[in-house]
Amino acid sequence: MSEIDIWALLLGITHVVLGLLATVLVSRNRKPAEAIAWVMMIVFIPFLGVAAYLLIGFGRLPAHRRAKQREVNELMLRRTGGSWPKTHSPLWPNWLSSAAELNMALGALPMVGGNRITLNDDYLGTIKEMAEAIDDAQEHVHVQFYIGVLDDATAPFFGALARACERGVQVRVLVDHVASLMYPRRTETIRFLDSIGAQLHQMLPLRPWRGQWQRPDLRNHRKLLVIDGSVGFTGSMNLIEPRYHKAKNIQRGLTWHELMMRIEGPAVRELDAVFITDWYSETGTLLELRPPSSSAPTWNGNIDAQVLPSGPSFENDNSLKLFTLMIHQATTRVSITSPYFVPDESILLAILTTAARGVPIELFVSEIGDQALVHHAQRSYYEALLRAGVRIYLYRAPKVLHAKHFSIDDEVAIVGSSNMDMRSFSLNMEVSVLLHGPELLNDLLAVQDGYRERSRELHLEEWLSRTLWQRTADNLARLTSMLQ
Structure with a gap:
């Protein structure tokens, strides 16, 4: 046997062993479709596949960060004293109590x-x-x-922070580290916050020389603001001008359309608990966790709300479980708004099953996408949805519909930072708010009516007529979405 033959044999054996190891190791606690995608990548392009797996193949944060999450969860559960604050539970649909119990078990925060x-x-x-x-x-x-940039659009916000610091108010700021690197004016923003005396920390930093490292695409995608534990804001918007300073967006005329909530009442303290948890993870300092009392006389609203944090600091896919449960409970209507719709198998099955039960379902997405790979992956699901009777509304360009919310039976809704895609379910740290209250749901219905007016409906005949190239791009993009 020649030397070349020996090397070929050794490479062949190595390839087989690598494939067997990949099959065993990659499939551990992983969804079958996702595991198969990784194994195929490692088998067919072994060196690139192994490198990619070592870089992005692990879907949880390091053990010490998950331990901090568990520690704060235990503290949050203890502060409730085993009893829930007052809600309007007699008016709830019969399944909402179990959903609230599920959220409490997953995220440790009560319905208030x-x-x-x-x-x-x-x-x-x-x-x-x-x-x-x-x-x-x-x-x-x-x-x-997730993104915080001082520019002409956000100048009023940062100016208010400066005035707060002048009054002696404690201003604490968290922004995602990698997101900060991707946008301009990072240095100017940091200098400004430092100059006014605000405390700034970057979330999930990638600084291996300081021992700060995790899978690089595990990001903190939450968006929230809390003032004195009594007023809070959360939703889909980032702190940046509505074209994100990107030349391509400006050239195409793209601007972002968002939805944010202003909250007053006991749910604000639960939203603050999410901030406190992330502040503890990044700084090692645990701020005061106030009890979720609803006895203050100024808290006289009629909306029940439950904050649900999710992401790779938890052992479960919190929002995925809640979203799936809710869709299965629908009896009269489901309305979904998501800028990036690349559903997990369980979500897709829930939608298709619910549609087959005769429940009307509508999906609002953008006509054009700002992220080509995700947009093509999203389009690959349209045919199955349309055949099932789901009505798809394409929000007209050049607006990018970036709002993230959905409602069930016009009674219960979720508004937050989470897209309905596998990245938000498993890889991003997100915050969602489960809501019940007739007035708020009416307001959300009005928002959805506005989307419908500014959208065009996609029909199956039109979709089936797209080119072979478009079909191929959509299907290939769908395969990459499985590599989580």
Whole structure:
């Protein structure tokens, strides 16, 4: 046997062993379709496949960060004293109690009543509203956004932070580390926050030389603002001008359309608990966790709300479990709004099953996408949805519909930062709010009516007529979405 033959034999044996190891190791505690995608990649392109798996193949944060999450969860459960604050539970649909119990088990935060909540889908108007709320701060301002950039659009917000610091208010700011690197004015923003005396920390930093390392695409995608534990904001918007400073967006005329909530009442303290947990993870300092009392006389709203954090710091896919449960409970209507719709198998099955039961389902997505790979993966699901009777509305360009919410039977809704895709379910740290209250649901229905007016409906005949190239791109993109 020649030397070349020996090397070929050794490479062949190595390839077989690598495939067997991949089959055993990759499939451990992983969804079958996802495991098969990884194994195929490692078998057919072994060196690149192994490198990719070592880089992004692990879907949880390091053990010490997960331990901090468990520690704070235990503290949050103890502070409730085993009893839940007052809610309007007699008015709930019969399945909502079990959903609230599920969320409590997953995220350690209770359903609380007595909240007042308003919706705002005016981008610059929301920035102004948040700035005005910060101007009323007396004790602390907690700011947490995936992207935080000081620019002309966000200047009123940052100006309010400066005035708060001048009054002696504690201003704490969290922004995602990798997201900060992807946008301009990072240095100017950091310098400004430092100059006014705000405390800034970057979430999930990638600094291996400091021992700070995890899978690089595990990101903190939450968006929230809390003022004195009494006023809070959360939803889909980032702190940046509505075209994200990207030349391609400006050239195409793209602007983002968002939905944010202003919350007053006991749910604000639960939203603050999410910030406190992330602050503890990044700084090692545990701020005070206030009890979720609803006895304050100013908390006289009629909305029940439950904050649900999710992400790779938890052992479960929290939002995936809640979203799936809710869709299966629908009897009269489901309305979904998601800028990136790449559903997990269980979500897709829930939608198709619910549609087959005769429940009307509508999906609002953007006509055009700002992320080509995700947009093509999303399009690959349209045929199955349309055949099942789901009505798909394409929000007309050049607006990008970036809002993230859905409602069940016009009675219960979720609004938050989570997309209905596998990244938000498993890889991103997200925050969602489960909501019940007739007035709020009516406001959300009005928002959805506005989407419908500004959208065009996609029909199956049109979709089946797309080119072979478009079909191929969609299907290939769908395969990559499984590599989680």
